Amino acid sequence: MSIEPKLKRFKQSVLSKYQIYNSIFMTLPFDTITKTGVLLPLFHETCKKGFAKGDDPTTIVDTFFKKYQARRTKESQINLLFRFIQYIERQVVLFDAIEDAAFPVVNNMEGIGTLRNLKGSAISEGKLEELRKYLEEFKVRIVLTAHPTQFYPGSVLGIITDLTEAIKANDLTQINNLFAQLGKTPFFKREKPTPYDEAVSLIWYLENVFYQSFGNIYNYIQQNVYDDGKKHNEIINIGFWPGGDRDGNPFVKPDTTLKVASKLKQAALKKYYADLKDLRRKLTFRGVEERVIRLETILYNYSINLDTEKTIECRELLVELLSIRKVLIKEHQSLYVNDINSLINRIHLFGFHFASLDIRQDSRIHHKVFSTVIDHLIETGHPLFPKNYHDLSEEDQIKILSEVKDANIDINAFEDEMVFNTLKTIEVIKQIQNSNGEKGANRYIISNNQTALNVMQLFSMLKLTAFKDDLTVDIVPLFETIPDLENAPSVMEQLYTNPVYMEHLKSRGMKQTIMLGFSDGTKDGGYLMANWGIFKAKELLTEMSRKYDITAIFFDGRGGPPARGGGKTHQFYASLGPTIEDKEVQLTIQGQTISSNFGTLDSSQYNLEQLISSGILNRLRKDEHAMSEEDKAVMNDLAETSYQTYKDFKSHPMFIPYLERMSTLKYYAKTNIGSRPSKRSKSDKLIFSDLRAIPFVGSWSQLKQNVPGFYGVGTALKAYEDRGEFYKVEQLYKNSKFFKTLLENSMMSLTKSFFDLTKYMSKDEEFGAFWNIIYSEYTTTKKLLLKLTGYKELMENEPSGKASIEVRESIVLPLLTIQQYALKKIQELEKEGVKDTEQIKIFEKIVTRSLFGNINASRNSA
Template identity: 80%
Template sequence: MTLPFDAVTKTGVLLPLFHETCKKGFAQGDNPTTIVDTFFSKYQARRNKESQINLLFRFIQYIERQVVLFDAIEDASFSTVNNMEGVGTLRNLKGSANAEGNLDELKEFLEEFKVRIVLTAHPTQFYPGSVLGIITNLTDAIKRNDLSDINNLFGQLGKTPFFKHKKPTPYQEAKSLIWYLENVFYETFGDIYNYIQTNIYDDGKKHNDIINVGFWPGGDRDGNPFVKPETTLKVAKKLKKAILKKYYQDLKDLRKKLTFRGVEERIIRLETIMYDYSINLKTKKAISAKELRAELLSIRDVIVEQHQSLYVNEINNLINRVHLFDYRFATLDIRQDSRIHHNVFTTVIDHLIASGNSSFPDNYHDLSEGEQIKILSKADDSIADLEIFEDEMVRNTLKTIAIIKDIQESNGERGANRYIISNNQTALNVMQLFSMLKIVAFKDELTVDVAPLFETIPDLENAPGVMEQLYQNPEYMAHLRARGSKQHIMLGFSDGTKDGGYLMANWGIYKAKELLTEMSRKYDITAIFFDGRGGPPARGGGKTHNFYSSLGPTIEDKEVQITIQGQTVSSNFGTNDSAQYNLEQLISSGIKNRIDGEKNLLSDEDRLVMNTLAETSYQTYKDFKGHEMFIPYLERMSTLKYYAKTNIGSRPSKRGKSDKLVFSDLRAIPFVGSWSQLKQNVPGFYGVGTALKQYEDKGEWSKVEQLYNNSKFFKTLLENSMMSLTKSFFDLTKYMSKDEEFGGFWNIIFEEYKITKRLLLKLTGYSELMENEPSGKASIQVRESIVLPLLTIQQYALKKVQELEKAGVAADDPEKLIFEKIVTRSLFGNINASRNSA
């Protein structure tokens, strides 16, 4: 109640009354308009219309900050709620391996297994950087129980704006994510690796860098016209400067301790070099990462031999971090859509053919796909000057390829060595990029992994055929052999769910991984799967480590690679405790999958049941998506069109330029987010209930029970779906059931929700949802309670906008604009409160 709001001193006193009015109102079936009107007539009858609106805005501001407080409290108590030495942690793994005499097997596993966390700038986090900083400081103050500091931070919070008036640039997005690299990952990754080196290997040798970071901001050009080649280069330089600065700070600390003869001056020399280098990347004093590591190892030898190993652990920690992060800090991925590549490539071919000195025949465009692939695999043309292309997209795409080479020379090969093709449908999509990379910058040796991204249900089904075509190409295969016989393949959950519904997306990816593993092994290639996961279950989120421990031997599992974005970064990796815990859980999930591999194999009967469930839910979801009210409902009854106004990400909120809403143009984040704001988490459960009911109706319920008891994969899927159901609150929009136009459609959704909830409880034997996850359930309940007034205000404002539009008011009507502003502002608190969806 101490937030310093100037205009309304009683906000903190009035909000609990409004909260109570909302709770009672929904319990007795009132709609949001009635609830808001009841509150004002009962407690604030003297307020005029303008004063009422002002109070609603104050409530929104206040609730946003309540969410921040709860985030900080959860972060502060992370190590209390989660056992930092319990199941799935490295200490537990080592203890078990020692007790069972399996330490050598554990060492062997850790020598080849990898976890890569890939940070993306997908806009699911509504906190500006300044607020994230306050959360960090508030967490620390709560841990210390420092009331004075907490009070000051509340004051700062009250004065710090949450709303951005301008979209961030891709570079600003990169900078805000580099904050996590500097303040969390540098320390946590180092600590985990130090523990493995010291407590599991303990031999002073260099071992597998089991954990590493990928980075998309500045390199992800898919659907983002604001990411230019210059942006990519600028971000790569920022990453390098950031890691050099961390090394400088560590050397500065070491200098105070290593004050010995034959050591001190060498540390001072390195400290000076890193300081100069972190400021000016062109400094003549620069040394390579290899030279830095060699000098540190030499200094360590002197300390061991001449100075009784004093502070040897501290210097080991720095040596390990240089091994982990090199001069890149994170690997910058490049991503672009196959359709853009096709257009760019067509222009390039036309230019080469016109030049009269090309390996491409004049009739290239008329040839079959197979013939084109044969020519592309052998193409050895060059383009001397990229500026000759007038089209900006062509120029920028080619320049980005050239810049990859520059980044590799500056930050090391792993600074940027993967190019992802979105919307990959054919082998030709891959070969077009393969040849473009060679034509533009990598004529002698291609040091870039080409990674197709398969997302939609048809693309997932076609993926094995696409990969076999590539594996049968001698030139492409020679490239893979040179890259360690590994093929990176990305699979996307977001568009898969949007396209095919929850069960089918997850089962489609599971089956695709099995077939891609089989296909790759047939050609002696290791498939490296990279999962594009978001925060909520609808986008592949939920308890991800449970997924990886449930895959079985038919899916390649040498590496776990996942995208982390928005609230998932702050909730799962925002503090040293949470980052360490979740990284260790991912490492142990790989070990668990190796141990339990055979147990995770699905029997033919279980596989048939899983397949039938997925197909039924797919058809149910497709029928729902095809309903004539589906698009109008999203467009007029949800917050979809307000997402673009939030200025939280640099990307446009939809792909196409059409004024009309086209389903295929919809990005997954606003799509999933709009259902979340309505508290109808459709993408996380729709079709699941109908699929289960089919078995109940046929009297074959025991088959579903058998699948649930046998399959950890299926169990994990349903537990994550339960989270989506737990966060649904249909009383909020019950008024829509009586709407002439949309009532029938709303009832379809509600019926599916009821069926899914009833059958999931029946299957699990729980009396309530998420019964087996008390802390997660409690967190959701507190958060949902905090945002209840916010959602009520949002629905109230949406209803007012709809009424004014029906009355035919102009688009720029002042009253309408005010209510639209309320809707936009209310998006923030609700999304931020959903951080535990990850």
């Protein structure tokens, strides 16, 4: 299918509809101030023209009021700006809903990357048997995280879903009602959500989207690829972080984890009950009906009360359904056998756990906790730990930890809350495994993992606390910073050569999951180096693991934007080549990436199929993606130059002050979108290492300067141009799909940048020179990416994606203008030493409120 029709479909199904519905939307009286809907287009036009002729945001806002609203009081002007924010937030929702409704029309649901297409290609290439073999051992795991990059409360998500349906049906009455509801529904949370609240809002996706889409995909593979009615590898599964992710979140307690696990189990049981209720209406045959009714009754009671007397084990439920299926085939001409198969498949996929709850904590916390535990064991005379344990070398400590057996720790002996909670959490994992099955909670991720000792501390803690003889938990080290990525292979070799740890891996099927994080990698090393650092680490870890007959499973900590490892992720997995282990694709998805890529049945199914296909295609066409030594040398050199450029930029004396005073960084903490604090330490001083990746990347995005998604790329390319060796980069671009994908994602970051918004900063006494450094890197990167790709404009190869970004950026242009206007007012008032904090508070509120719409609008996985 050529490019043109997709853009055409986008214009017809999205753009035209948006213009029609937006004109209806603008006439609705949402508020006491009349004419807001009439004035917003005028303000939008003023912004557009103002930036085109080089005006700054303050001039644009002042011009608008002078020209159209000269009689308004200052208070009335502020009120109108708030109304504009309110309208624009809702325009973003409208565009989201229209885009969701048009998803199956704009995207070819049977085109490249879909299962139907994959099966067709395998048949035509004579590789169907090979495809079946791969599908038996290949897995995709998407892990839902609570990281707050999504600003919609649950009530608004519900409206988006209903609005999408109404738009699909062209139901004008319903659309009007939903517009009115949208106008009266608050868009921001007055209080921070608890970790449990975050879990509940993500369980909504499990119940309403993934239960359906995972089931459909599995059914399709079973019926169309195998067609033998047998149980096969589940292929797709789902991980879950809310309620288990303790890293930097003091509000996740052991009872939170238990509560979330119970909620997950109940949600799964409710879905099975609903399916059985439907089956009951169909399976009205003798010898079948009463058995279905019995199961339905048990599951109904069990889903309401997990402590009910009459329960059923997951295996028992499956055995009974398989037995009923046998009767249907034998005695009732296989009537409705596909319906019962569908339920059996879903139970096979989701068990009684629905999603696997991961536990995560920072290695530095473990170290503190473990030191306290050791001190306690030394005091109580445990024979294994000598008094000088803390003075021993890392090697000797690991040797002792390898020998840990039953110590029967009484966790109540520890008064320190962090120590008690960490040990209690280990007991909770065991409890969850007993109630939800082993998959309910069987992974413990150590973030900021730097050494083999970090892993062995947790290994022995798990054994000392709850897993005495049989450790049914995978320990997953997470390597994030550039030095940690470089060090990862030697850490893993230390573990692989430890006989006790090796025994543990044998009991876990000789598989070792290793997590690699993009967010902090980009923050630490810049865009190119973060991605290349991970690629190289994966290669070396693959080689190291294969040497010891271990299958490495890579789990990628990807965020929404390219700057946090996001962007077009399936293209990454299709481009890895033969040197990287690819039995499984595992990645985190969060915030607006969940709602944009997996928020509806259509988008969820399409994007899951793309992920499955990308992993499989990488295996079927492995050798096409192998990088030559020359290409690797060029890639490495580009990454090193870019890394140095980014490091120099980061150590610029104005880097932290600029973020602190010119961006929205400090306002993130005031948005009440996530339960986690926005930085790691409690100090008032802003320290770079304390910064979380989400506010960091988000602040650059609000400035429309997307630095983490491109900085250093231009300088690296320019070095080749200056040396007259640009042809080497062109060669790499032509040969390497990995490099190509990297640059395409970087183009998305550039496309979403808009330097006219902050051009006024270039004249600032304090920050002018710093702003110019950023702008210069932006123009260099843009110019050389166009030269390299041969495009006339950015994202030329993705016209519908580019068009979507353009509409979204256009919708929020007035919002960005208002935000910059308010930031400038705050700076002016602070310079004047104004004591009237009420005035400052109002402008701060404008900045915070305008954060919401800006973030929600940029949901193109970017």
